[in-house]
Amino acid sequence: MSKSAPCQLILALDLETREEALAMLDRLGDSLKWVKIGLQLFTAYGPDFVREIADRGYKVFLDLKLHDIPNTVAKAVQSIAALPVELLTLHACGGGEMLEWANRARADYAPNLNLLAVTVLTSMNEAQLRALNVNNTPEEQVLHLADITLKSGVQGLVCSSLELAPLRARFGNDPIIVTPGIRPAGSAADEQKRIMTPAAAAAAGSSYIVVGRPILKASDPAAAARSIQADLV
Numbered sequence: 001m002s003k004s005a006p007c008q009l010i011l012a013l014d015l016e017t018r019e020e021a022l023a024m025l026d027r028l029g030d031s032l033k034w035v036k037i038g039l040q041l042f043t044a045y046g047p048d049f050v051r052e053i054a055d056r057g058y059k060v061f062l063d064l065k066l067h068d069i070p071n072t073v074a075k076a077v078q079s080i081a082a083l084p085v086e087l088l089t090l091h092a093c094g095g096g097e098m099l100e101w102a103n104r105a106r107a108d109y110a111p112n113l114n115l116l117a118v119t120v121l122t123s124m125n126e127a128q129l130r131a132l133n134v135n136n137t138p139e140e141q142v143l144h145l146a147d148i149t150l151k152s153g154v155q156g157l158v159c160s161s162l163e164l165a166p167l168r169a170r171f172g173n174d175p176i177i178v179t180p181g182i183r184p185a186g187s188a189a190d191e192q193k194r195i196m197t198p199a200a201a202a203a204a205g206s207s208y209i210v211v212g213r214p215i216l217k218a219s220d221p222a223a224a225a226r227s228i229q230a231d232l233v
């Protein structure tokens with residue numbers, strides 16, 4: 001989806017058990033369209049859980065952040081093609097060849113799936129990049145990895161909302177840009193370093209914001225989700 005469409009909320013369903021996850025979805029009601037299944041629940045319950053969430057009518061973002069040699073990642077994409085998944089993450093720092101192989105497997109086996117390359121995690125700041133011997137600022141590194149990603153043919157990016165303006169200026173409205181690290185004003189940042197409010201992220205050109213704890217840990221998760229969604233329009 002390009003940026004001509006309004007920004008949508010994706011719930012990061014980062015909970016411990018299937019029962020907790022389903023109870024949370026019941027509490028949130030039917031205004032929520034997108035659910036991100038990440039390492040915690042996928043590791044515990046696997047593909048059956050993905051099918052169960054899709055059977056409830058949600059669009060599924062499977063966040064496995066694949067990062068391996070090109071053949072291994074391409075084969076994983078081929079396996080995931082059997083699942084009802086619309087968005088799938090892999091790490092941009094796997095490099096152009098890995099991204100190209102993944103995208104070829106997607107085109108061959110799951111043409112309706114969109115791949116998203118994670119650039120610089122929103123939990124990282126410039127000092128943490130330096131410690132890895134990356135001497136770019138987060139913005140420079142995101143733009144560099146975005147160049148590699150979009151040249152490879154992969155459909156979209158994951159980055160912080162702080163990089164949206166330069167990314168949209170360089171690459172236009174077509175790439176899907178998904179932004180976690182979203183914090184409504186006044187909520188705890190947790191370990192997230194590069195954060196923005198829902199309204200600011202939507203205004204800056206996010207295709208989808210990803211929100212976990214500000215909804216999951218709210219005393220009234222449905223009200224928290226509704227208030228975030230109201231900020232996106």
Ligand SMILES: O=C(O)c1cc(=O)[nH]c(=O)n1[C@@H]1O[C@H](COP(=O)(O)O)[C@@H](O)[C@H]1O
Pocket residue numbers: 012014038063089118120121122123158159180181182190192210211212213214
């Ligand atoms: O790929 C992601 O979804 C992701 C990338 C990133 O750079 N930062 C990031 O926080 N995420 C995910 O987004 C979610 C954010 O959760 P909260 O910090 O609880 O809102 C988690 O599920 C993370 O795994």
